Amino acid sequence: METAKVIVEIIFSLALFINALLFIPQMITIIKKKSAEGVSLLTFLGFLVIQFSVILHGIINQDYMLAIGYFLSFLTCGLVVFLLILYQKNNIQRSLKLNVVLEKILEQLPAHIYWKDKQGILLGCNTKNWKDFGVKSLSEYLGKTDYDWLPFDQANKIRQVDQEVIVTGKSKILEEIRNTIDGKNRIYLSHKAPLKKDDGSIMGILGVSFDITKIRKAEMERFEMLENIIALMPGHVYWVNREGYYLGCNDNQAKSAGLYSRKEIIGKRNKDLPWNFSVEMLPETLDKINEQVMDTVKSIAVEEPAILQDGTEAIFLSNKVPLCNKEYKVIGMVGISINITERKENEKELMLAKEQAELASKLKDEFILNMEHDIRTPLSAINMVAAQLSKNEIDLNKNKKLINIVVCSKEIMDYCYRTIEYLKIKFSSVPMIEKKFNLRDLVKRVINIEKPAYDSKKLDFNLEIKNNIPEFLVGDDFRLERILINLLNNAVKFTHNGFVKLTVQHIKELDNRNIAIQFIVEDSGIGIPEDKLNIIYEEFARMPPSSQALYKGQGLGLTVVRKLTEEMEGEIDVKSMVGKGTKFICTYPFKKSISE
Structure with missing residues (x-):
């Protein structure tokens, strides 16, 4: 125990x-x-x-x-x-x-914070709320309703929203208009939620309202500016929804459509617009184009016919793009159309003018060929017959007249030949043809043509072809030959004594195939005044003038040389001194022959 x-x-x-x-x-x-x-x-x-x-x-x-x-x-x-x-x-x-x-x-918050019971009686708020409504103290504000401070219509709308929040038990965000102490309407962004007890039952509403008046005013100003920009935009601007109903347009579109205001177009389709009342297929055509843009989600540029309000037909160049929302879903179409009726008429006029110009060019070519045949052929016959008669005529007086006929007919033929040559070159009747040719043979041909002239004047003619010049070149030998003939002809014509010299030299390799060749025609003739150097290439320019009858010619030789040089993509330069002579320096690109 x-x-x-x-x-x-x-x-x-x-x-x-x-x-x-x-x-x-x-x-x-x-x-x-x-x-x-x-x-x-x-x-x-x-x-x-x-x-x-x-x-x-x-x-x-x-x-x-x-x-x-x-x-x-x-x-x-x-x-x-x-x-x-x-x-x-x-x-x-x-x-x-x-x-x-x-x-x-709560006192410092810039927003209005407040809470009310189910009857809309204010239970509490922050300082800004009661001050903005001109109340002297919070105690004076509590126990009142919105009907005690606001106009009936404003208070009634607020009360309806409060009741919706209380009944549904769901928060709501909305814009509200309220009068403040200054008597002006203010716009508030309000967020209202049900105010609940500890057991979860709703006892009223809790609200937060921000004054967004300045923001809304700025937005309205920007919106009005955008509206004015759209209204005054040139051309025709418009946009439609997915069903083809117009949502808006600029002033030009409204005016052309026969509307008094661009607001009138809202909710209308193409068939409802006054400018389409008198036509049948046009609205349907426009609708199909708009639907194509929205269905394919691709922008297009297309010419569209139109009948204006005054009944005149027009053509518009339209650029249309699909209008999409944030989810990239097509919700409509935006179009900009420019009236190109005048431009199309100008194009027709230009096309007609082009056809007329081509016809005139064809007639010109035919005229040149006819001139070459109809004038040179009889002149050649006269020259040959007169030359033959002069050989057999023993009468000195008659023989002298026949020789004059021979000389004059030859001058006229030469004149016609040079004029025809100039016209062919000026109007590009001679095609550019690149082919293989022997440069030394070409130079000899040119010298032989001018040999009688410089022999008759007893001039020294010097030819220098540098050793590094290829024997064969590829290029337009016709143009090169005409350039050298004209330059040597001028050199001989304007040189009374002394020399004429032609130098041909290799300048540089442009690449593995292309080279630059320089031709220098130099004489000891009368020279060209410095103030005339800028006009020597003009048509019919002559030094001295033809009225002095010192030198024959039309003043076209150097014009032909410049034209041919440009066509060959070459360069030409001149150096001259009166009484000392002239030097023409011409440089042209050629290709080396690969089979030389």
Whole structure:
């Protein structure tokens, strides 16, 4: 019995000790969280009273083991109560501070914040809200409704929205118009949500409203500017929805369509526009083009016929693009059309003028060929007959007249030949033909043509062809020959004594196949005045003038040389001094013969 009693007492002592330790985890939790939230102070005070009663009971009954055990529990429970009292006091202080901060924040918020009950009675708001409505204090504002501050129609609309939020239990964002203390309408962006109790039941609404009047005004100004830009844009600007109904246009489109205002076009189709009332297929044609743009999602440029309000036919060049939303889904079409009727008429006139010019060119070519045949052929016959008669005529007087006929007919033939040659070159009747030719043979032919002229004037003629000149070249030998003939003819004509010299030299390799050859025609003739150098290539320019009858010719030789040089993509330069002579320097590109 004694042993069992000892064991029971030991177990009882351990139980009392464990009971004291049970309060320690709660202390640690409170200390870590620094908060007494979720812990009942009243419960622990009850524990504390019970433990104190047990301690007194133990002392009275001299059960010191019981008294000591519960004293330990009393200490740990007392520490818990102390922490609860400490942190609840701190929580109250923090709550008070937080309330003060929230009040300061509410006072400084630029928006209107307010909350009302189900009847629309104001329960609270921030400072800006009641000040903007001209109220002197919050107390004066509370307990009132919107009907007490706003015009009936404004208050009624606000009340309807509040009721919708309360009934549906869903938030709503919208724009509202309210009068403020200055008597002006202000636009507010309002976000209203149901105000709920702890049990989730709706007790009213909570609202936040921002004054967006300035933003809306700026947007309206930009919108009006955009509207004015569209209205005044040149050409015809318009846009339609997916079903082909017009959503808008500029002033030109409205005017041409026979409308008084561009707003009238909204909701109309092509067949509904006054300018299409008198036609049958035109609206259908326009609709098909618009549908093509929207169906293919591709922009197009197309010429479209139109009948204007005054009944005149017109042609428009239209650029049309599909109109898409943010999801790139086609919702319509935008078009810009320019009236090109005048341009099309000009094109017709230009085409007619081109045809007439081509006809005139053909007639000109025929005239040149006829002139070459009809004039040169009889002149050649006259020249040949006169030359034959002069050989057999023994009468000196008649012989002299026949020789004059021979000389004059020859001059006329030469004149016609040079004129025809000039006309052919001027009007590009001679095609560019590149072929292989022997340069030295070409130069000899040219010299032989001019030999009688410089022999008769007893001039020294010098020819110098550099050794590095290829024997064969590929190029337009006809043009090169005509250039050298004209230059040498002028050199001989304007040189009375001294020399005429032709130099041919290699300038440089342009690439593996192309080379530059330079031809220099130099004489010791009368020279060209410096102030005349800029006109020597003009048509019919002569130095001295033909009226002085010193030199024969039409003044076309150098004009032909310049024209042929340009066609050969060459260069020509001249250096001259009066009384000393003239030097023409011509440079042309040729190809080396690959079969030389």
